[in-house]
Amino acid sequence: MARPIPAWLAPTSLEEALELRARYGEEATVVAGGTFVGILINQGLLQPAALLTLRQIAELAYLRVEDASASGKPLLRIGAMTTHRALERSPLVQRGWPVLASTFALVASPRVRNQATVGGVLADADYASDPPALLHALGASVVARSPQGQRLISVEELIVGHYETSLRPDELLTEIQVPGGIEGAVYRKFRSRSSEDRPCVAVAAVRREGRLRVTVGAVAERPQYFPEICALAEGQAGIDAELAREIGERYAAAIEPLSDARGSAHYRRRVIAVEVRRALEDLHQQIIATGGGSQRHV
Amino acid sequence: MAAMEIHFTLNGQPVAVQAEPDEMLLEVLRRELGLRSVRETCGLGICGACTALLNGQPISTCILLAPLAEGCEITTVEGLGGHHPVQRAFEEVQAFQCGYCTPGMILTIKALLEEQPAPDEETIRRALGGNLCRCGCYLKIVQAAQRAAALLAEERRRQPGPGAAPVS
Numbered sequence: 001m002a003r004p005i006p007a008w009l010a011p012t013s014l015e016e017a018l019e020l021r022a023r024y025g026e027e028a029t030v031v032a033g034g035t036f037v038g039i040l041i042n043q044g045l046l047q048p049a050a051l052l053t054l055r056q057i058a059e060l061a062y063l064r065v066e067d068a069s070a071s072g073k074p075l076l077r078i079g080a081m082t083t084h085r086a087l088e089r090s091p092l093v094q095r096g097w098p099v100l101a102s103t104f105a106l107v108a109s110p111r112v113r114n115q116a117t118v119g120g121v122l123a124d125a126d127y128a129s130d131p132p133a134l135l136h137a138l139g140a141s142v143v144a145r146s147p148q149g150q151r152l153i154s155v156e157e158l159i160v161g162h163y164e165t166s167l168r169p170d171e172l173l174t175e176i177q178v179p180g181g182i183e184g185a186v187y188r189k190f191r192s193r194s195s196e197d198r199p200c201v202a203v204a205a206v207r208r209e210g211r212l213r214v215t216v217g218a219v220a221e222r223p224q225y226f227p228e229i230c231a232l233a234e235g236q237a238g239i240d241a242e243l244a245r246e247i248g249e250r251y252a253a254a255i256e257p258l259s260d261a262r263g264s265a266h267y268r269r270r271v272i273a274v275e276v277r278r279a280l281e282d283l284h285q286q287i288i289a290t291g292g293g294s295q296r297h298v
Numbered sequence: 299m300a301a302m303e304i305h306f307t308l309n310g311q312p313v314a315v316q317a318e319p320d321e322m323l324l325e326v327l328r329r330e331l332g333l334r335s336v337r338e339t340c341g342l343g344i345c346g347a348c349t350a351l352l353n354g355q356p357i358s359t360c361i362l363l364a365p366l367a368e369g370c371e372i373t374t375v376e377g378l379g380g381h382h383p384v385q386r387a388f389e390e391v392q393a394f395q396c397g398y399c400t401p402g403m404i405l406t407i408k409a410l411l412e413e414q415p416a417p418d419e420e421t422i423r424r425a426l427g428g429n430l431c432r433c434g435c436y437l438k439i440v441q442a443a444q445r446a447a448a449l450l451a452e453e454r455r456r457q458p459g460p461g462a463a464p465v466s
Contacts, residue, residue, distance in 0.1 A: 007299040008319035008365050031363065035343060038361030041320050042341045051319055055366055085355070109428020110406070112343050114355040115362065196344065196428045 005050040012056045014145070018172060020052055022147050025169035028052040032081060032120030035112050054081055060119070060174060063090050073181035076100075080119025080142075080174050084131075085110065087118060097178060099185040103134045103204075106189050109196050119173045125159045125222070128198040128262070132159055133217025134187045135176065136225060137204035143175035144168070152177070155223075162221040183207045184286040188279045190271055192262045200262040201271045203279040207287060212239070214247065214276060219257045219268050226254050239284045248277035306367045309377025317364040324348045324359035326367075327374065335375040335401035346429030349402035350374050356406045375401035383449035384408050384442075393442035395433035402429050407443045415454075416447055 005024055011017040020028065029048035031037050034055075040046035054060055060081035065074050076097055078087065087093055088104040107113055107121075107130050121131045122142060136155045144151050144167055158165050158173075167173060185206040192200035202217035212233040216224040229250045233239055239247075252273035257265040301316045308331060315330040327333040327350070336359050339347040343358035350359045351373040378385055384404050387393070394400045403426065410417060410425040417425070422443045431439060 008302055010365070010368070031366070034363050034366055035358075035361055038322060038363055039342055041363075042322060042361055048320065051363065051365075053363075053366065056368075108343070109346070110409075110425060111346065111349060111356045111358045111428055114352070114357050 007050050009050060009052040010056050011052075011054075012058075014057055014059055014172075014174065017052070017054060017057055018145055018147050021172050022170040024050060024052065030054065030123070030172065032123065033083060033116040034120075035116045036120065036124045036126065054119075054172070057081060061086070063087065063092055065092060065096060065180075073179055075180065076178040078118050078176040078178065080117060080172075080176065082118050084113035084116045084118065084121075088113065096180065097138075097182070097185075099134065099182075099187055099206075100138075100178065103130055103187040103189075106130055106187075108198075118176050122155065122158060122176065123165060123167065123173045125161070125163050125165050127162060127221050127258075128218045128260075130187070130189060130199060130202060130217070133202045133215045133223045134204040135178065136217075136223040137206040137213045137215035138178050138182070138185065139206075139208065139213065140176055140178045142173050143177070144171040145174045146170045146172070150174075156225065159222045179208070181208055183210075184283050184290065186279050186282040186286060188275055188282065190275050192267075198262070201268055201275050203272075203275045205276075205279040205283045207233075207283060210234075214251065214279070216251060216255060216272060216276065218262075219255055219272060221258070224251070224255050226251065229254065238287055239280045241281065244277045244280035244284065247280060248273040248275075251276045302365065304365050304368050306369060307371045309373055319363070319365055321364045322360055323350070323362040323364045323367050323372070326364045327359060327372075333374050333376055337398060337401075339398075344428065344430075345399075346402040346406065347399055349405050349429065351405055351409060354409060354412065356402075356409050373405070375404055378404070378408070382408070383453060384411070384446040387442045387446035387449055388439075391438050391442040391445055393438040394431075394435055399429060399431045399433075403431070403439055403442075407446055410443070411447055411450055415450065417443070419444070 009020050028050040031051050031053040060079045062079040064077045084104045084107050088101050094101045121129050141152050141154045160166050188203045189199045190201040191197050199218040204215045206213045212230045252269050257268035259265045299319045304317050305314045317326045324336050324338055327336050337347040338360050339345045341360050343361040348360040349356050353371050384407050406429055422440050
């Protein structure tokens with residue numbers, strides 16, 4: 001008979017964590033901040049055989065800016081165990097990626113943000129979380145490590161469905177990379193119930209190197225992005241009211257929204273058109289205010 | 299799951315308790331340590347009735363796996379002693395009716411005032427956004443936070459010393 005798995009695995013180094021992850025795979029549920037796993041267990045939705053916590057791995061909590069030599073643009077590197085609060089309060093992030101700081105400050109309550117981590121929220125792939133849509137629009141990637149090595153996965157390719165990622169059973173998400181060179185970025189969180197609730201419709205709109213990227217979150221099983229619709233803004237200095245309205249309507253028509261307690265599919269479709277338009281109007285104002293340059297964003 | 303021993307500092311005292319690895323800190327605080335100020339209500343980390351401070355920062359004990367408290371400093375309202383300026387402010391202003399949410403409110407305000415000694419009303423409301431009061435005492439609770447800030451400022455003036463300067 002196989003020896004049972006120790007129920008609580010608390011490695012203190014990444015190397016040890018990777019070894020345990022490779023050995024136990026999905027038999028051991030990975031715990032980052034523990035808010036999502038905590039809720040699932042508390043609600044009787046998850047009965048893990050074992051828990052693998054990354055909490056004691058100090059080397060996974062960091063925020064660093066690096067000059068990416070290839071593009072000449074700075075790159076924000078976020079250790080997977082960095083908490084939402086640490087990101088939101090970091091002067092480095094507030095200065096260089098203000099939209100990240102302000103968006104993470106919108107998540108749930110200070111209590112949840114003190115616990116929840118940036119790596120955790122991506123690995124959960126919960127459709128109703130705020131950060132995935134923004135990180136998707138920012139063109140962020142994650143580093144997935146295993147004992148065999150590491151690979152870089154874009155957030156777009158990471159989140160494949162409802163609570164489903166493309167991480168392999170022997171991989172751990174160890175870092176999030178957010179490129180700089182942003183000309184403008186906004187995140188709009190439309191809540192249909194209370195201020196600390198998750199979004200009913202979330203819209204992230206980012207312009208980088210003259211390209212527009214609009215990602216709509218919380219409306220389908222994964223973040224929704226339509227490059228062919230965003231291409232309508234190609235070659236334009238700004239986004240005028242007519243274009244903002246058109247992109248909003250096209251997004252609303254392209255998305256198959258889901259229904260949940262925060263809104264029906266029908267309701268969401270109407271809100272998407274409005275919120276995408278408003279996000280693009282906000283983005284336009286921001287680009288005008290900064291002269292299309294990168295005053296606020298590095 | 300097989301029980302394990304976890305160690306942390308509770309209200310300034312080191313403790314060692316038995317807990318299941320998939321058990322929440324809330325259960326351990328109530329069952330093993332007899333603390334009744336942490337209260338499970340929503341069980342989803344939304345309402346704030348189970349608030350404790352972990353290394354000085356508010357967290358929801360109803361969704362914190364107990365072993366994650368290993369090596370941490372946990373503070374509940376019992377650890378404030380009853381005469382903490384935030385507690386005095388709640389009494390003065392009478393910022394409660396049934397008192398069920400009060401421990402969570404007090405701890406959240408304590409942590410806020412340590413970070414921002416003179417928050418404006420908007421900041422207070424944001425900090426308390428995740429603490430629900432079903433008696434609806436919000437106006438008084440905000441007033442209590444403002445009164446607590448004044449009491450703490452008074453205390454700092456009377457006892458100037460290292461670390462007494464406001465951190466802005």
